[in-house]
Amino acid sequence: MNQLNRWINTLRIFVFVLSGVLMTEPGFSQGIEIHAEVACTSPLSEKEKLTIKRVTLTDEKLIDQIKEIINEKQNDSVFLKRGYIRVDYVHHGYKNEAVLRSYSIKPEYQHADDVTNERLFPIYYTYVNDRLVSIYDTGIQNSICYQIATKSKMRYQKLLKPYLSKAIWVELPDSDGSGTKRAKFRPNSLIQIHEGRTLFIFDDGTSRVERNIF
Numbered sequence: 001m002n003q004l005n006r007w008i009n010t011l012r013i014f015v016f017v018l019s020g021v022l023m024t025e026p027g028f029s030q031g032i033e034i035h036a037e038v039a040c041t042s043p044l045s046e047k048e049k050l051t052i053k054r055v056t057l058t059d060e061k062l063i064d065q066i067k068e069i070i071n072e073k074q075n076d077s078v079f080l081k082r083g084y085i086r087v088d089y090v091h092h093g094y095k096n097e098a099v100l101r102s103y104s105i106k107p108e109y110q111h112a113d114d115v116t117n118e119r120l121f122p123i124y125y126t127y128v129n130d131r132l133v134s135i136y137d138t139g140i141q142n143s144i145c146y147q148i149a150t151k152s153k154m155r156y157q158k159l160l161k162p163y164l165s166k167a168i169w170v171e172l173p174d175s176d177g178s179g180t181k182r183a184k185f186r187p188n189s190l191i192q193i194h195e196g197r198t199l200f201i202f203d204d205g206t207s208r209v210e211r212n213i214f
Contacts, residue, residue, distance in 0.1 A: 043147075044147050049148055049149040049152075050123065050146070050147065051148065051149050052121060052122060052125060052152045052155070052156050053123070054125055055125075055126050057128070059201075061201060062087070062103060063128060065197065066105060066128045067128060069085060069105060069196070070128065070129050070131055073107055082109060082163050082165055083107050083163055084107075084108055084109075084133065084134060084163040085105065085128065085132070085134070086104075086105070086107075086122075086133075086134050086196075087136070088105075088136045088137075089102075090102050090138055090198070091139050092198065092200070094208065098202060098203040099201070099203075100202060100203050102198060102199065102201065104196060105196055105197055106196025106197070107195060107196065108134070109164070112153070112157055112160055113167065115153045118141075118147060118148060121156055122136045122156070123135065123136065123137055123141075132160065134160075196211075197210060197212055
């Protein structure tokens with residue numbers, strides 16, 4: 001992504017995103033060379049920003065855990081009406097064992113109505129059992145000036161809409177109290193603060209799953 005090379009005082013890093021896990025076509029390389037500044041001081045044009053990509057999962061261990069969570073929620077009346085799956089590539093280790101990769105996987109109900117909040121938007125998405133799966137990479141989000149194109153955010157919002165509670169428009173006071181502004185509000189929205197699990201895949205190919213406690 002050489003469009004980022006105009007950033008000032010850049011740090012050249014290689015980020016290997018979900019290596020061996022995602023594939024959009026045969027031979028797709030997950031090595032991404034990024035010119036990234038330590039502190040984000042230079043705004044990007046819309047053409048230079050990242051876009052949210054649809055991918056195909058190829059890691060069967062990850063797919064199995066996503067399917068298991070979806071199956072466990074089949075009797076959950078809330079999840080049947082709304083909710084999707086969030087996967088975070090979390091770069092966590094496991095005790096003293098060498099971890100190849102690790103993921104936090106959980107049901108999610110969070111909207112992405114605020115296009116100014118970059119953290120609401122994933123870098124990838126896919127579908128498993130007809131359920132949206134949003135994929136985030138904490139390494140990318142924390143290592144570079146994470147900015148996603150507005151049009152890409154709006155496309156993602158449309159994909160997310162069927163899995164959220166219905167939004168209404170309300171009038172709220174301005175920050176200075178001099179007037180009002182229209183804002184989108186979801187009266188039946190939920191925030192998932194616990195549940196889910198973390199999948200650890202070790203260098204020797206074995207794996208371990210632990211329930212998240214928060």
